Amino acid sequence: MAKVRVENFTITLDGYSTGLGQRMDAPFGDRMEGLHDWMFAAFEDRDAGRGGIDAEQVSRYPEGSGATIMGRNMFGPFRGPWEDESWTGWWGPNPPYHHDVFVHTHHLRPDLSMEGGTTFHFTDEPVEKVLDRALTAADGKDVVIGGGATTVQQYLRAGLIDVLHVVVVPILAGAGERLLDNVTDALGNYKVASTITSPRATHVEIVRR
Template identity: 45%
Template sequence: MGKVRVAAFSISLDGFGAGPRQDINNPLGVRGLELHEWALNTEEFKKMHGQSGGTQGVDNDFAAQSFENVGAWILGRNMFGPVRGPWEGDSWKGWWGDTPPYHTPVFVLTHHARPPLTMNGGTTFYFVTDGLESALQQAKEAANGQDVRIGGGVSVIRQYLFAGQIDEMHLAVSPVVLGEGEQLLSGINLSELGFIPFKTVAGEKATHLLLKKG
């Protein structure tokens, strides 16, 4: 049976999973890209974006493992793009160009209906307007026994944590201090939710912390 998991989600030393003031020029918020420096030059990241080369090692291994056995994704609307309010046709198709890196069904939480958007490489975005539970149910059905990956952003992960729906988390702790932005775990008692750390691995540019329900 598939798991519901968070994987390769980057946070700063002071606990932020995104920077402040997201916009078209700052998809991850101001300075948010610094959280992902550990992944950007890996072989896996470059392969995902149709490039060659890249570094190998611990960080690359974790980047690759984050995509293993994933049958569907869930994203928040902010993760899909900076557009607010009702959709204006198909003018916005995500940050990733014509071939997004997901290659599975992706369920986007939103308050505004929109027809499914089929992209190259096997990615279809489905826009879910009736809440977290519906998105998860649809994602599990689409995953067909594989894992459902909660891709973010911060708000979506927090909501699924509070709902008790996440089985495992892999957090990549980057050596960055943001000082402001979106706190991932503030006010969340992971121990009370049943999480225990079961592995910590030092990578080249991040420390990888793995937690699961005990």
């Protein structure tokens, strides 16, 4: 049965997924340097055949996934109405998704088809409706909630996430957006299933009870 998953969602030791001042030259905001160093090193280890905890964990995302959901802030650094439609995401002409991606936004624009099979769909529909569309597009495969924190929180509050894989790295942001804010009631429906630690990060798997 298809699941709704959050994979490799990286936060600081004090719980932030983004800091203050997100912008083009600081996509995750201030004091967030090194947030994903564990991931880049893991890809290098995996591609070189070295393996390891992080390499195993970073490979979870594409396995079995058929659609992705994200928020406007993950798609790009811009807020408010689109000045134009020239921005096509952080990932270049061939994004790594290779399937349908649904972008929550109050400012709609036409679907955007990219190389490699990725199509971005911009929607202001409720999370339940967007998930239905994503499950249909995934055609029996899992749906991944990519982020950011606000988007993950919406799906947690609606009780729609089955597995939440959080990666905690040893840096401190001090301010910004915390992953697990505003979900107090929802967390009663979840439990920590496992933790595993590498020299670079701690991986926590949270699942529905």
